[in-house]
Amino acid sequence: MKTSPFKLKNYFIFFSVGIVLFSSLLPGLYNRVNAWLFPHLPEITLSQNSNSNPNNDDSPLGINLSGIAPWSSQLPFLNYFKSSQAWITQCTNSDPGCQGEWNTKEQDILDLDEQGWVKSLPAPEDSPKYTRVSSLLLRGIPNHFPSGQYLVLYDGEGTIEYSLSAKKDEDASTPGRDVINVDASQSGGVLVTITATDPNKTGNYLRNIRVIYAEDEPLYRSGELFNTAFLERIKNFRSLRFMDWMGTNHSKQKEWKNRPTPDMASYGVKGVPLEVMVALTNKVQADPWFNMPHMATDEYMRNFARSVKESLDRDLKIYVEFSNEVWNWQFKQTHYALEEGQKRWGKDKKDAFRQWYGMRTAQMCDIWKDVFADQKDRVTCVVATQVGWKGSEKDILDCPYWVAEGNKACYQHQIGAYAIAGYFGASLGHPENVSKVESWLKEGDGGFQKAFQQLKTGKLLSEGRPDSLPQVKELFSYHAEVAKEKGLKLMAYEGGQHIVGRKDVVNNEQLTEFFIELNRRPEMYELYSQLFQDWKAVGGTMFMHFVDVAKPTKWGSWGALEYVDQSESPKYDALMDFMTENSCWWEGC
Template sequence: MKGAWWVAVVVLGAAWAGDAIAQPTPHAKQVGVELDGLGDGGRARPFVDLAKTLRGWMKAQGEGDAPVDAKGWPTTDARTVLFDVRPAFAWAPPIDDPDAYQPDWGGSYPFTLQGRAEVAIAEGPGCRVEGVRYDAKTNATTGRIVVPKACGILVVSFTKTRRDPKASEGSGISGLRIIRPGYPADTKQVFTNEFLNSLRPFAALRYMDWLDTNHNPGFYGDTGHHALEWADRRPADYATQSGTPQGKYGVAWEYVAALANETGKDLWINVPVAATDGYVRELARFLKAELKPGLKLYIEHSNEVWNFGFPQYIYNKLAAIDEAKRGGSPLNADGSKDEEIWTHRRHAKRLVEIGKTFREVFGQDQADRIRPIYASWAISAEPHFADVLAWVKATYGEPRDHFFGLADASYYNVAKAAKDATPEQLVAAMRANSDENLANREKIRKIADRYRLQHCQYEIGPDVGGGDPTNVANRIRANRLPAMEPLLLHDAVDNWFDRGGGLYMYFAHISTASRYGCWGLSEDVDQLDTPKWRAIYKLTGTSKPAK
């Protein structure tokens, strides 16, 4: 390995504090991470209040979705999944993970809710509800849920509910708070200490999964449903911040801003494909008002708009066809008849428009904080990058006046490994694929250099996913090998930074291991000493945080 990362990694003692680092690494400001999506199965434990990631409400016996009010609280007796951190597929064996790893979420969870209810465990081996009492003066029910170490799922029911003393039985509840073990029942703290500690090595956080970008509502052409207005966003006081059957997608922007402010990390945000111009302007105004000065905004138009498997590709293509055929559009002003070319161009056009709006709102004196990123397909440099950038220049002027950088996602995968490859052979296959990616990376790098733009990775990391259960045990074991540390460093240092690469957004922070991938640096927020994490510490010149 030729990278000089180790020269800069000099730490004193085991403390986390910045003064433990004698010399900053050259890559400390260039490594970011994708936050794993929010939900009852998330392993990152971001919120102190467990209820912020509860699953959409079901009827009390689990026989379908429960009706909810405007803030997402049930208006009838109901149940919900508070967490399910079992290994996939414990609910329908066999389990993918040969070690059947499950994090320990045991402890005492104090809860409070507005209204009166009988609270019971609907599912949760060994769990129990204790100390339940109702205070008529405050119309609040309190108690605690005790969860044993071995429990991986917690489903709780709320029956004989009365929202207020005058309401009829079965009228539901509101204001549920369930505080994680180790925090005071009346705490106002939003994010857990362990979650915040795990983010310290990174310069930027990407919120694509937090914002549920790949599932944002809206199908172009469906009148009344294909435009996402600012008023449609999820509010911070909504019952849950995870996806719901009632159609709320993505975390509230208030929590995005709060996390950025608390950590001091730059933001990489994904503007929903269905967002209207009004939504974009209000989002810019909100972030200008809420974010601490100096935090930078890397702005992407949706996510992987080039990807035929995502609804945003279809949305963007239908919107491009509609615009071009209505006439007067720059998408086909040169006489182009190719709908795919219009589609590529609209993706860039929308980013130009979004970036312009943000710069107008933030003002010229803060324009350097706004960093639009044109992201597209790693293996298609000419049609998805070169041709589009040439069109941008002809239509809007120099791309550098509109974009900060270009980005692709050159995952290193195991596609060429044998179906029965050993964990060691799978790691070797990923290393070989990282080297093979250099050809496509170089093509995009040259385009970026031509237009004086940064070249970034919007997502990057080892890829053993795909959904096929074939050899899944070895695919998971490969990601736990010590050899993953030098593999990550080889891709990041030898094949990226040493060749002039810019921001490197690792995918992903914390997630479970299954046939669908082993994306996380670890499988639980308490696991911060895995081979992958050790690579991040060396790459960024940091050390494992103290608990």
């Protein structure tokens, strides 16, 4: 005799309720039952709905993605904890020898697993000062993420507390699933604090913490990784440059076994995993632009290339660059390149950093082309140079020290693109120009007319590098000739406005506010449009704007948009309109 579907359904309901009630009586069992009834979906699905996106098939522009940080207004992930701060070690006034420090700075002695989760905490009587750890997220971006209910999902046993903009709803929370109410109008952010973990010493420590806006839970459980608003903002761009997502500047990555993986606690510590970057490019059908870490071994680069070949949509192409600006002395990679170059060619070789960079770019390209042997055309190796230092590219492209060892010139190792920066406006923030620019602020319009006159003509200021639009176009023309001579395509790895205080000017609050407002002015649309037209006129190919979404600060107004919930601005509108009105114009695009 068959049992009716109605009875089967009732049996399942009674059975499920019984298990949940029973499990609530046994410490630790709830998590296991909840995992059985409502299994956690994998954090990463490489297919990620790789739908065709005709909007970017013929686009001439790409975009750099802003770095991952708790204060970033990009908000790319549904799981906000992936953008959280590295653990802060803390203690309370009741702990011996503690004055309630916000940060005891004992991160080096944290007991972490391979993914960065805290396995144990010291007791108050132990020698370390800290007795708890905290992480910050959604900090400093008030009213640019939703207020309301958030879910904190986690595995393991322990105690998590919430403060600043968040308050726990005790009645709605259950083991493994806390409900917190977040006030987005506050700027402090959400502080997640672990005060106890693995209390029964069974190894079941708190881990896999996820913070999700409650209304997004169905989307997250469907396997989606990315914030819908973020996807909408970037979907029209031809390529996504992952330089900041990979933590390229000052990178500590070297061995493939130590690379960031999808189950890392936060992607703001070691960088975004390759699997997540591939999932994003597959999702929006944009070509990825990867930056190999400056200390990466050949094995690292080979395995990276293999993983891309295996997981990236076959319709997508790849741009690969060795590190970033290996001539910029602000970055550790430049100092490393000089040290390695002089080890190889002699301490007296002051230009060794450029030649070593050219050599490693060539070696990187050889590796990638070998991995993609049957699909070489999919990979474009990029070599870059400092745009304003004419002639310095010769060391990089020709690399005579390496050639003297019996190798071909660096640019002849299957490299396909020669890249420069395409910035304008840096002279406004030059220390020698402070008094002049400050005098403009006293004029009736607040100085905006004079500032735009300088950006358009370059005739009002004399200090700083040549960076008005006509001067930038002249630099474009020079490098277009270099690219043509070497048989390479000219690209812009970064570009846009560069209006920010330099050196001590960064702390000039009056000029900082002026620079921020200057970026918001409607006249910026015209400047951006002219920049791209000039680029097209000299024969440049893909231009990568810097960056997608970033809130303005004294460190710069780099974002085309200031916040991910913003849908338009003069700079962003100029990017969108140029892509709409100009299909890519170069051969093979």
